[in-house]
Amino acid sequence: MGQRSGVDTAFTPRTPRIVAARRLQRRRERDATGLFLAEGPQAVREALAVEGCVQELFGTGEAFARHAALTRAAGDRTSVVTEDGLAALAETVRPQGLVAVCRQLDVPLSVTLAKLPRLVAVLAGIRDPGNAGTVLRTADAAGAAAVVFAGEAVDPYNGKAVRASAGSLFHLDVVREPDSGRVLAALRDGGLRVFAADAYGEADLDDLADSGRLAAPTAWLFGSEAHGLPAEIVAIADARVRVPLHGRAESLNLAAAAAVCLYASARALRMKGTP
């Protein structure tokens, strides 16, 4: 088990490999290396389930003992760290003893489209990592095959996004494409209807569901709560769709709107539910 021979050899915050791994908290370093950090047993378990994803698993001796199955699965990729060493790598106040260095997993949009997905979520220009991670988790739950980070979007490998995704980052295809127009063109070439979620959209989500138009392969576009979707993106969507507001709220937050839209599609597409 690699470096696990004893507490004397446990890595500290000053050990070069910890210093190097810690740099992955910064986007620049993630972009340069193609690596990122996944924190806590849930994320580590999901990362280990993806062939070739986990490069190294840092953990306290106590955490390795507590999570024996994960430790076994990581095999000779484990390295014991001190509590201080773990705290240096972790971004949460209560890290749960494990941090993995992972290989970034995103695939080209063409790879995703070749699988003929029925449901795709596109995050266009979303900057908030917590929102992005939450939508990723919801998209996974609704049965989406992929989440596309389009335009000047947040880094899906940002620590907060990884944590908010609750493991879903490792479940579905993640695509990054800075050219939003190219994303839309490719999605439509791939046979998907493209609906833009827009508080001021001309189509009502319930009417769309009633009309049967949701019962076809669909890509949902979501923009930021503050700025909405870029006009040039909205212009080429098949429809701008609003979630109906029945009360007096001015809008829904992004995560709630995405949940309602993606689940309306899942229902229309008659995705198979949990037993």
Added chain:
Amino acid sequence: MGQRSGVDTAFTPRTPRIVAARRLQRRRERDATGLFLAEGPQAVREALAVEGCVQELFGTGEAFARHAALTRAAGDRTSVVTEDGLAALAETVRPQGLVAVCRQLDVPLSVTLAKLPRLVAVLAGIRDPGNAGTVLRTADAAGAAAVVFAGEAVDPYNGKAVRASAGSLFHLDVVREPDSGRVLAALRDGGLRVFAADAYGEADLDDLADSGRLAAPTAWLFGSEAHGLPAEIVAIADARVRVPLHGRAESLNLAAAAAVCLYASARALRMKGTP
């Protein structure tokens, strides 16, 4: 316009009325006085729309000038504060110049039930104020008549909850009832079906919608993400309902699950949407 005669008389962090208002950041003080703070122009506008709610409106001279309609509506309840005075009252890094001292608005459950509500959300033991405020906003959007804070729940007047509600706290009935069992009994006596949202529920939300059982006055129970719903609550619900998980996510977060459940009800109840 009360204290607004000039910058010389603007309140500072040490002015007794600012010191007193600032104490409302603490729950103990809110409970003792029946008051709370609402921050920013959106919340202030919604608070002013409720008769007798705003007791005093603190703002910088610049903010009062920028938000002339709000300033007029507040009339002689306005008090000019210095930037430091405002910063002392505000809980966000970028306060937008206005903080109102408001009277708490919650009503007894019997008052809400006398209005024969068709849709009610119950937050049972939810501790996270951001989650509570987000569900409040979503419940408002879905056309719920009331949100009940049951059991040992977060204070709905917590600053973070007020902000996350994005004004919806002022739109619908807020009820606080520490005895969750009493809440459920009263809801059922009031003719509402009670569905407990539960990741391990025996009823699938889509099946429930297909069966027509959602097309009746409904109360949804939501528990905390970490601890779920108390067993004694779940036991007396009409059904435990799970949002189907089509992908590999283990669960939805609370806000997403609440959005899907409440909007499924809104659709089944054929609430009137926005035009």
